[in-house]
Amino acid sequence: MKINKYNSLVVALIVGFGLSGQAQTKQWTLEECVRYAMDNNISIKQSELDIQNSEINKKDAFGSYLPTVNGSASHSWNIGRNVNPVTNVASTETTQYTQLGVSSGIDIYKGLQNQNIYRRTKLSIIASQYQLVKMQEDIALNVANAFLEILFNKENLKVRQEQLAIDEKRFSRSEEMVNAGTIPRGDLFDLKATVATDKQNIIVAENALLISKLSLAQLLQLKDFTDFDVIDDTNAKDENGILLQNPVDIYNKAKEIRTDVKIAQTNLEIAEKNVVIAKGAYQPTLRGFYSFRTSASYSDILTGQDASGNPVYMAPDPVLDQFSDNKGHNFGLDLQIPIFNGFSVRNNVERNKVSLEKSKIELEQKSLDLQRNVYTAFTDAKGALNMYESAVVTLEARQQAYDYAKEKYDVGLMNSFDFTQAQTLLTTAQSDIIRAKYDYIFKIKILEFYFGIPIIPTITK
Structure with missing residues (x-):
């Protein structure tokens, strides 16, 4: 059978992870992943260099006094x-x-231009610092999302492996029952197909787990990710009671602390300074x-x-x-x-006034986006909680239905096809509750994030 390049890459990665499994594998917690990303992510390093450039620009502006x-x-x-x-x-x-x-x-x-340029550089430093914090916040959320995706894929793989073990045992027992004439041989064929399907599902789950690990390792800028693994230190509970808060209170708190709004506000102040500096050329x-x-x-x-x-x-x-x-x-x-300069000064003033108006609109847009995002996050978190609770009830019902079907199957009162259907519904319910669990955890963390509760105790340096 011809194997394409993508399958070859997946096989190679699986072999690499399989061989490395013999060595001691470090298991990372969510906090360790986020902190490591803060120290090593390329985008964060670039933001730190932007702050250094802003500091140098401030020295240039101070030098204009000398x-x-x-x-x-x-x-x-x-x-x-x-x-x-x-x-x-x-x-x-x-x-x-x-x-x-x-x-x-x-x-x-010089028309107070030197003084205003110096004040503008100080605002630019503040804006660069806000940009760094925003980059850290974004990376922290991306790391949390990738981390929870790994946990989901690990749990899903575990469910698939347990299902395969159950089906293999049932296949062995069915062989004995066929030989004893208790069930028809056709049921054995159905079970054989079920075992084969379980193995296929395991391969798909292993590939998904591998890709999710690779994604997080690349996000952390890990050079050697063959021994990379994570440990579940999360809790599917609203420990901070964020869902008990009013969305209006969350939005008001977010307006005070969210760096998106602070960046837009600082950019507005910089635009105002640019207008004053441009007007200074009239003098x-x-x-x-x-x-x-x-x-x-x-x-x-x-x-x-x-x-x-x-x-x-x-x-x-x-x-x-x-x-x-x-x-x-x-x-x-x-x-x-200045008497006449081809309208260059006037045009520069008008150009900076246009930029000022754009900054005002940008600030207003950021406030509207923040309001929409907060209410969306609150609704998503509520919905994720309801989905999780419904998934728990569904799983309990599916487990009872499966247990009942198993009793009937064991005494020959249910055929293999109907029993497989009950088992498939149970497996689906198990996967659904895992997905609902980690989706709920992530939605809660997003809502906490808007309320000022960081992914880890502190992410700023």
């Missing part, structure tokens, strides 16, 4: 006829010229400046010949003396008054 100081130095050679930069006399000679200088400047007034700017410079030159100036006919050159002044004699200072104020 004066600028720059030094300069140059050395040049002028060959041929040129003007000596020191003597200002044109001559044909080779001149070397050295110039040294230092300059400084400081903003005295004149005043800047103070100071510079110091000095220079020295050297040139071979022919003054005559000596008694032997050799050329005689004039010796230049000592370099240090030239630097001392050629010192110069320059200082003053530079006033710039």
Whole structure:
């Protein structure tokens, strides 16, 4: 039989997990998984780097208050006829010229833009911190969901394995009853098909468990996940009484603590600062400046010949003396008054006003989304609780029906087909209650999350 690439991958992963089962496997609790994700998840690390960038931007903004100081130095050679930069006399000679200088400047007034930019960077740091918390919250919920999915698949696999064991025993007993002539041979064929179906269901359950483990291991950024497993430390109870709360109270609490709203509020404040900064460009700017410079030159100036006919050159002044004699200072104020700049300032102000309106709408939308999500989470949690309670009642009824059918089957008052139907309904009820249990746990954790109860005691650093 031809096996496609996907099946080959699944088989390889199953073999890998099977071989690793001989070694000691660490079983992770939900809290351990969440904490490990906080320290190793790539998205969280990126958010932490965003905070560092915001801190650097704050240092840049603070630096705009300080004066600028720059030094300069140059050395040049002028060959041929040129003007000596020191003597200002044109001559044909080779001149070397050295110039040294230092300059400084400081903003005295700039339409309060520097101050507002600094305040904006502080808001950006707060926004980055909120983004980190939101990323941690999202990762924690994703980890909890993946964790509970593993628990469901483990319980489901256990049910399938127990069912197979029961059917195999029943098949062996039925063989004895067929040989004894108690039941017809046709019932044995039905049981054989049932056992084969049970084995197929186990393979499907094993694959689902494997994929769910792989998903959580990748979410945790685990490099070696062959020995990865989890342990059930959850409880299908509303331990914090969250369902006793009023949805309005949960929503009001969520408005105070949810980072989605805080991020939108901070972005609104940043947009307001951007408008103020843009308007600052309408105002004149005043800047103070100071510079110091000095220079020295050297040139071979022919003054005559000596008694032997050799050329005689004039010796230049000592370099240090030239630097001392050629010192110069320059200082003053530079006033710039914007008059017309192609509407660039006005357009920039209008552009930032549009962004401000968008931020207001975004904040309003986040509040509406939060309200809808809270009420949806509350309704889902209530519904999940009802489903779980109904599943418990259904399982009890299916178990009683199965026990009764088994008694009838054992004494030959029920055929194999009807008994298999009762058994199938029991297995379905067992799977349904497992699914309802972990769905209820996750829905409760989401509702607690909106009420300010984290997945683990603390997820922020």
